[in-house]
Structure formats: C-alpha cells, structure tokens
Amino acid sequence: MPKVYNVTTLTKPKIDFLSIVLSTIAFGSIIYGLSTISEDSTLATIIIVVGIVALLLFIWRQLTSKHPMIDLQVFKYRNFTIGSVLIFIVFSLLLAIAILMPLYLKGSLLLSATNAGLAMLLGNILNAVFAPIVGKTFDRVGPKFYLRFGFLCLVISTSILFFVISATTPLWLVIVSCMIFYVGVSTTIIPAQTNALNDLPKKLYSHGSAVINTLQQIAGAAGTALAITLMTTRQHSYTVEHSTATPETLVAVGTQFAFGAIVIVAVIGLLLAFFVRRPENN
Incomplete structure (x- = not known):
C-alpha cells in the first residue's frame, strides 16, 4: 500500500x-x-x-x-524567488477571473446562475484534465516549456476577453477564452511551485512551502479585491459620462476595464517565465 x-x-x-x-x-x-x-x-x-x-x-x-x-532566507535562491512571484501572479489572476466572469455572465449577458456555472465548467474540466498530465511529465519536459506556454495561454485568453467583452459578446467566445485561460492555469501552477521548491536546500523546504502557501492566500485576496475595485471604479466614472447607460452595459464596461489590468499582470508573468531555469541541485 x-x-x-x-x-x-x-x-x-x-x-x-x-x-x-x-x-x-x-x-x-x-x-x-x-x-x-x-x-x-x-x-x-x-x-x-x-x-x-x-x-x-x-x-x-x-x-x-x-x-x-518564516525564514526569508529562501528568497536568496533565484528560482524560488521567481517561482514565488509567478505563483502569486497566477493565483491573483485565477481568483480575479473567478469573481469577474460570473458577475459578467449574469449581469451583462443575463445568464442564469446555473448557465453561468455551466459556461465556466468546460474550462475547469480542462484544468482538471491537464493538471495530472503536467505533474507526470514535469521532470521530462521541464519548467521552461510549461511556464512559457502556460503564461502565453493566460495572455492570449485575457487579451481576447479584454477586446471583445461587451453586453452583446457571443457566449461561445467567452467560453473558448476561459478554456484557454484554464489550460494556462493548469500548466503554470504545478511547474512554478515544484521548480521553486526544488531550488531550496532540504533544511528550507518547510519554510519555502509556508511562503508559497501564504502567497497563494494573499494573491487570491488581492486579486479579488483589485478586480472588484477596478470594476466598480470604472462603473462609477462611466455612469457620470453616460447617465442613461443600462445595467448590462455598466457591468460589461467595468469588467473590461478590470481585464486591462489583468492583461498587464499576465504579460509580466510571461516575461518572468523566460528567466526560469532548472535548479542546479536538481
């Protein structure tokens, strides 16, 4: 057993x-x-x-x-520091998308809660399918390919959503974009975390794991808070400019504005992914 x-x-x-x-x-x-x-x-x-x-x-x-x-000496290790930042970025994007998309699907495209959940389901299924595959093939493929490919998916998917989001966006386009996004999530989280911890000496394993777990929680909270703040801020300013705007339009405009920041964060992650390498002690 x-x-x-x-x-x-x-x-x-x-x-x-x-x-x-x-x-x-x-x-x-x-x-x-x-x-x-x-x-x-x-x-x-x-x-x-x-x-x-x-x-x-x-x-x-x-x-x-x-x-x-928490022993902050872990940040002396290059791969761990880069990997920690990448994990922070992925989790902030993941939680931002997780709160923005249901609001958009229900508030702008006028889907029911059930249909909005089903629209998000395909992406999550892909995430569940790809995650174990990435885990099993990580040692053979290495972190460079997975992280660069994953963040490229994140940039492409968020960019599509940023440019097409409106009150009349075809639902299939939103679903496809979310599917690409979750493929990116599944090919970044495991490689980033594993490669980061592999760079640490054995005595710092527990501290490295604690740092990453802490960053995940902070990233999720920060991503959610910033996404909603950007969304509501843009809604307020748009209401002043267009007093007759419909609720559906306000939700779409606010969501699109938040995605502008999300795209920038995803691009930063993609650039950092090119500095990742295998640990010398691995």
Whole structure:
C-alpha cells in the first residue's frame, strides 16, 4: 500500500506571537485597503500605509529573530524567488477571473446562475484534465516549456476577453477564452511551485512551502479585491459620462476595464517565465 514518508526533520519551534500579530496587521490592512479604495480613498490609503509599515516590521522580525516564523532566507535562491512571484501572479489572476466572469455572465449577458456555472465548467474540466498530465511529465519536459506556454495561454485568453467583452459578446467566445485561460492555469501552477521548491536546500523546504502557501492566500485576496475595485471604479466614472447607460452595459464596461489590468499582470508573468531555469541541485 502506498505511503507518504516524512522527508524533513521533526522540530518543535516556539510560537512567535509578535510575528503573528505583525503579519495579521500587514496582510489584513493591505487587502482591506485595496478592497475599499474606491469607496474612501483617503482612509484606504492610510490603512494600506499602516499595512506596509507592519509588513516591513514583520520582515525585519524574521531576518533578526533566531527562530523566525518564516525564514526569508529562501528568497536568496533565484528560482524560488521567481517561482514565488509567478505563483502569486497566477493565483491573483485565477481568483480575479473567478469573481469577474460570473458577475459578467449574469449581469451583462443575463445568464442564469446555473448557465453561468455551466459556461465556466468546460474550462475547469480542462484544468482538471491537464493538471495530472503536467505533474507526470514535469521532470521530462521541464519548467521552461510549461511556464512559457502556460503564461502565453493566460495572455492570449485575457487579451481576447479584454477586446471583445461587451453586453452583446457571443457566449461561445467567452467560453473558448476561459478554456484557454484554464489550460494556462493548469500548466503554470504545478511547474512554478515544484521548480521553486526544488531550488531550496532540504533544511528550507518547510519554510519555502509556508511562503508559497501564504502567497497563494494573499494573491487570491488581492486579486479579488483589485478586480472588484477596478470594476466598480470604472462603473462609477462611466455612469457620470453616460447617465442613461443600462445595467448590462455598466457591468460589461467595468469588467473590461478590470481585464486591462489583468492583461498587464499576465504579460509580466510571461516575461518572468523566460528567466526560469532548472535548479542546479536538481
């Protein structure tokens, strides 16, 4: 019967309560500030600044503590740093799409909740199909091809959506774009994470895994917050310019504006993918 073996040394580190408090304030404040900046920009800016200060103190604490909650020495390794950024980008895009597309499908194309879910289903099925294939062939193919191909899919799919989104966009075009997007997701997450962790020495495995898991949660929250903020901001400005705009048009315009930022982030990921290489210790 297959077993999972522990490959690390079991330790019992002390809980650093100051690090927990600082990280909670830092990440919570930044995410909350990003999500409310369209409602009260002054207060949101103050909250974001508080979060950044807390984040800097958290980093200082980790670098000076004898027993850091998260050992930031992992960022000394080139592939891990690039891989962490790529994972952050993918998860921010994934969660941004996951919240924008249902809103667009229901609010602009006027699909029911069931039909909107079915429209997103094909892309998720492709993700489920490709993920194990990528995992099994990763050692043979390597990270370069998968990451470059995956981010190219993300750029193509988000660019299509940015240029075609409107209140009258054909549903099939949205579905095809989402399918391309989720193929990109399935061919980037596993290679980025695996290649990043492969670059670390054994003693830093647990810290590297903790960093990546933390970044995934932050990326998801940040991607969602920014997507909704950009969407609502554009809706408000468009309402001022076109007071007779229909609700369907407002949703489409807001979604398209948010996709402009999403395309830029995807392009940054594609450029970074060209700097990825196999770890020398692999």
